[in-house]
Amino acid sequence: MADTKVTIVYYSMTGTIDTMARRLAATAEAQGAEVRLRAVGREDAAGAEGSVERPEQPTAEDITWADVVLFGTPSRYGNIAGRLKVFIDSLGAQWANGELADKVYAGFTASQTLHGGQEAVLLSLYTTIHHFGGIVVTPGYTDGSKFVDGNPYGVGHVTGAGNDEPVGDVTNGALDHMVTRAITVSRRLTS
Ligand SMILES: Cc1cc2nc3c(=O)[nH]c(=O)nc-3n(C[C@H](O)[C@H](O)[C@H](O)COP(=O)(O)O)c2cc1C
Structure with missing residues (x-):
């Protein structure tokens, strides 16, 4: 289904x-979804190794257009990064x-340390989603x-000091499962 x-x-x-984010996009596209990959704050954002092209900045229409929205942010003292929050806060009219x-x-999300705030970051994000009237589709322990x-x-990925723990099979498997589940639930809602 496209x-x-x-x-x-x-x-x-x-x-x-x-x-x-790029892994999520690739997995979603492999399942026939139409994907928009958008990065905030790209003026100081480092791309993944080998990825030269920066995604576009998001607009409100990128959100209203979508059936599934996935937000990604590093842990910033256990909270959403300010630049992403500024974008989310710009959606008042929508x-x-x-x-x-x-x-x-x-x-x-990602953090340097194991207890670096990943759960707090995601729960904080979901507080906002509840205000949207969004449907939060977490992975739970469904796989x-x-x-x-x-x-x-x-x-959540733990980067280690100096980012010495790169994203690997465990995190990629979790990303694949999360986006697959989100697409599956969305298709049930819209069919
Ligand atoms: C201002 C600031 C605050 C941070 N706060 C935390 C934190 O509370 N706990 C933690 O484990 N990592 C913290 N980090 C580390 C980042 O979360 C980590 O480097 C990030 O997940 C890497 O994501 P990125 O490579 O996409 O930027 C912080 C980094 C910065 C710059």
Whole structure:
């Protein structure tokens, strides 16, 4: 089915969230979804190794267009990165018109340390999604991969000091499962 529209909006400073976002986009496209990959704050955002092209900046229309919206942000003291929050806060008119409701949403994050705020970041993001009237589709423990990466709230990658733990099979498996589940639920809602 080519009808599911997926928008991925993220902020990344040193490339981890960028790598995760591109994996989500590739997996969604492989499933026939139409994908918009959008990065905020690209003036200081480092791309993943080998990825020269920066995605466009998001607009409100990228959100209203989508059936599935995935937000990605590094942990910033256990919270959403300011640049992503500024974009989300710019959606007041669309929120007031009800244009952010009834979509599937999920989030992904990264932190340097194991307890660096990943759950807090995602729960904070979902507070906002509840205000949208969005449908939060978290992975839960709905797949064996979730007992490996251990995050039922979304997907989180631990980078280690100096980003010495690159995104690998465990995180990629969790990303694939999350976006597949989001698309599957969205198709059930819109069919
Ligand atoms: C201002 C600031 C605050 C941060 N706060 C935390 C934190 O509280 N816990 C943590 O583990 N990592 C923290 N980090 C590290 C980032 O979360 C980590 O480098 C990021 O997940 C990497 O994502 P990126 O490569 O996409 O930029 C912080 C980084 C910055 C710059």
